[in-house]
Every structure is written in structure tokens, then in C-alpha cells.
Amino acid sequence: MTVNISKPAVNVREKLAELDKPTGIAGEAMLRAETPQEQFNLIGAGRRNLIINGDFQVSQRGDYTSATAISSGGTLYLDRWKTEEITLSGTIQQVVDGYVTGSNSVKLAVTGSSSVGRLGIYQVIEDYKKLAGREVTVSCKLKATAPNCYLWVYDGSSYIKIAEHSGNSSWESLSGTINVSSSASQFRVYVKYSSSAGNSDTPNALTSSDYFEVAEVQLELGKVATPFEHRSYGEELALCQRYYEEVPLGRITGYHIAAVRAGFQWKVNKRAAPTVTFSSSVLSTGASVTLSPSGPTTYGMSINATASVASSGIQSQISIDAEL
Amino acid sequence: MFNKTEESGIYCSTHNHYIPLDPANRHYQEVLDAIIADGTDCFDGDIPEDLQAAADEKQFNQQLADYRAATARLAQYIVADGRAEVREMQPTGEQVFNEETMEMEDVMHEVVTVTAIEPVEPTVTRMVYSDDMDAEPTEETIENPLITTDNAERAAATKIVKNTPKAVKDAE
Numbered sequence: 001m002t003v004n005i006s007k008p009a010v011n012v013r014e015k016l017a018e019l020d021k022p023t024g025i026a027g028e029a030m031l032r033a034e035t036p037q038e039q040f041n042l043i044g045a046g047r048r049n050l051i052i053n054g055d056f057q058v059s060q061r062g063d064y065t066s067a068t069a070i071s072s073g074g075t076l077y078l079d080r081w082k083t084e085e086i087t088l089s090g091t092i093q094q095v096v097d098g099y100v101t102g103s104n105s106v107k108l109a110v111t112g113s114s115s116v117g118r119l120g121i122y123q124v125i126e127d128y129k130k131l132a133g134r135e136v137t138v139s140c141k142l143k144a145t146a147p148n149c150y151l152w153v154y155d156g157s158s159y160i161k162i163a164e165h166s167g168n169s170s171w172e173s174l175s176g177t178i179n180v181s182s183s184a185s186q187f188r189v190y191v192k193y194s195s196s197a198g199n200s201d202t203p204n205a206l207t208s209s210d211y212f213e214v215a216e217v218q219l220e221l222g223k224v225a226t227p228f229e230h231r232s233y234g235e236e237l238a239l240c241q242r243y244y245e246e247v248p249l250g251r252i253t254g255y256h257i258a259a260v261r262a263g264f265q266w267k268v269n270k271r272a273a274p275t276v277t278f279s280s281s282v283l284s285t286g287a288s289v290t291l292s293p294s295g296p297t298t299y300g301m302s303i304n305a306t307a308s309v310a311s312s313g314i315q316s317q318i319s320i321d322a323e324l
Numbered sequence: 325m326f327n328k329t330e331e332s333g334i335y336c337s338t339h340n341h342y343i344p345l346d347p348a349n350r351h352y353q354e355v356l357d358a359i360i361a362d363g364t365d366c367f368d369g370d371i372p373e374d375l376q377a378a379a380d381e382k383q384f385n386q387q388l389a390d391y392r393a394a395t396a397r398l399a400q401y402i403v404a405d406g407r408a409e410v411r412e413m414q415p416t417g418e419q420v421f422n423e424e425t426m427e428m429e430d431v432m433h434e435v436v437t438v439t440a441i442e443p444v445e446p447t448v449t450r451m452v453y454s455d456d457m458d459a460e461p462t463e464e465t466i467e468n469p470l471i472t473t474d475n476a477e478r479a480a481a482t483k484i485v486k487n488t489p490k491a492v493k494d495a496e
Contacts, residue, residue: 274344292329293333295331296333304331323350
């Protein structure tokens, strides 16, 4: 028996042309990815930025929209960012819409006649253990009027330079990737003028007209600097309040007769038992009152009040500090 | 100035802070640092035993960490001298039969275990520019900054090792 089979004609040229798709390198990388997780990492999906308040929105400690003298190194002004001030002296300022509209920046300016030293800000990362032994990328937008303005990281034993600004007074995107030591005992991200003999570059003398301005600081896992992850003010504030909370002057829930103990719960649970500071404490009658905390924990405290006169209410401003 | 209270932890009268007795709190760590640095001068009255013990432990751990870092720094080669190559005979993993001893023996080969590093140039020359824009720059010869840094770091490490208490060294 004879069987006749007919097959449609195939245009080989057409099929080959189909293979020549207009895909870029990133697109091909996506196609080559073996797993959805790999694709997820490639596009940097999900929560990426490990820096809190990286766009300098939150400033619970005060209004620093005008230049404020830095009192000493290690002081906190804008939430989560500590200052570094060695030999140099300077001011700090939150610049609203400083980088682009809707994106703040922070400006640190050199004051006085300075030569060499360090002036900058840094953030201590709480979850440093998740970075140990892994590749991380640090990025920011930076404008500096003089050389020796850097993006650095510190892993508990070594300072590692990530990138340097050219010092030409214009905004530049800085980024770099490092392998974090598996024995890292902490992790800090610095943006600073470091004009001292301690680094391998030629120290550049700074003058009182020099400043740098930084915006959109990001730390993420992986070797790609993805676009800055914008979070809402409310989200960022809640993240900051794990470390610091300011209760503005207001009435504490409690009633003073001779001595009172009132329960007080933080808005956000704290990283550790916090340091508590009361200020401007008065009774509703205007008489002074002494307040002290009892057993502050990660979730709240009791407030003890003692005064010489009875009153219907107590008011105070409270700072709750669990910063690293 | 600090004082410890029964209910509120440590009170800092300088900043009007109430500091909990929590090692994760940075102000608590600052209290321990103040006890290490200033002793009873920073405290209103005697330092409570638990705080003194915590401060002693912190100081011991700091000294031990510094001692380890300093000894590791001193173990590095001196950049001005360079480093000599070290070779060792090591077994290749193969064995051959020795007819004289009638035993299997390892085949050995020479391996470089420490690579040689040339000493750096003792001095470097750099151009010095005057504030006078019209003046010609001049050449200046200075000690190689790598040697300067190495010497300074070694001197600092030597000082740490020398000043480390015996009890800390013994714990290593």
C-alpha cells in the first residue's frame, strides 16, 4: 500500500528572520533567566532600598530647612542620618525639592577656614547580617563643589570607597558594587568630604564656600544600581519611628492628684528599649511637674509624675530614642 | 553626670535622659564608655556593681579586639623592605615505590607558599604649585607616602600591643 503525505511548504528565510527579534541586552538576560527568582532579581522588583529616609523626607527632631550648625560628630538631625565632623566644622540643611521637585536633598556646608578633615553624614544599617558575604550596590545623587567628596561604606573593620564626585558643582549619579565581608560586624553608608591624609587621594583643602548636597541614597542587594525606590512620607515616617519618635507637646493621658502613673505606648515598636527625655513638662494649672519613665521597653512605658499641687492634666514633650 | 534609679534605669542630668539598662541602647553603651574613661567622676555616688562589671567586660573585649587587630597588622610585611619569596617541598599526592626501602613514598615538589614583593621606592617626587599664578612649579622629593602610612600604622599597632594588659594578652 502506498501512503501519500503532504506537508505545507516552509519558508526558511522567514523563520530565520523571526529569530532576529529587537531585544536588548537586558531583554536577552530576562529570556536567559532560568527561574522567576532570577528574573525578579534582574529587574530589581520588590522592596529594594535598605536605606531608611534615603530621600531626606523625615525630620522629626526639628526643622532644619535653614542651615544649622553641626554641634558634634555623631549627632542626628534628619532621621536616621548621623553626622561626621572631624577637624572640619559645618552646617546641615534639609533642602526641600532640592534634587528635583518632590525629592529632597541634604546639604552640608563647610564653615570657617578649614584645611583638611572630614564632614559628612552616615547611616548605620540595622540588618547588616543579611548583607554579610553578599554583593551589594550603593548609589546616590551627589553635587559637590570640591574634590574628595565620596560615597563610602564601613563594614566594622574596613572603610571601602564606592565612588567619588568630580567636584564640578553639578549633580552626578554615583554608584558602586562591593562584596561585603562575611565577617562584617556592622554596615554603614557614608556620604562625605574626606579630605585627609588617611585616604590615598591627594587631600584637597576645603574652604568655607565649599559644600555638598546629596539625594536619593540607596543600598540594595545585587550588582545593579536600580532607580531610586520612592516610598510615601507615611511609610518612611513609620520606618524612622522604629528608631526615634517625637511626641509633640500635648496632654498625656493621665490625671494628676499627688502622684500618678500613666501607661504610654509608642506609635511604632522600637528596635531596643529606648532612651526617654521629657521636656517642657507642666500641669494644666501651669505648675511644674517632674516626669520619669518606668521600665521603658520596645513597646511602651509607664510615666511617673510627681508635683506639689493637684491638677486635671499633665502635658509634656517626649523624645523616644532607640537609634543605633 | 549619671545616677541609677530603681525604676527608670540611668538618669543623665546633663541631657535630661532616662537610659534603660539595655545593651542594645546606644546611650547605655555611652554610659559604659564614660565609666571606662572617667571612672567614678561621671557618676553621682558610687558606680553600681552591675554597671561597673558591664564596663569592665566591654573594656576587656575592646582591648582584646584591638590587640588582635594590632598583632595582625604587625604580621604584615614592611613595605619599605618588601617580602622575600618562601618555597616549601610539598607532596604532589602521587606515590612511588622505593625499591631500597621497599615502601611507598610521596612524590615531592617545590611550591611557592609566599610570593615575593619588591620594596617600594623610598622617595617620590611631586610638583609643588605656588599661590602665585605666574610662578613656575617646583619639584619636591618626599618620603614615599606608602612608607609613611605603613610606618605610622605599625607604630600605632606596636603601641597598642605594648599597652595591652597581660590578662588580655593571656586570653588570646
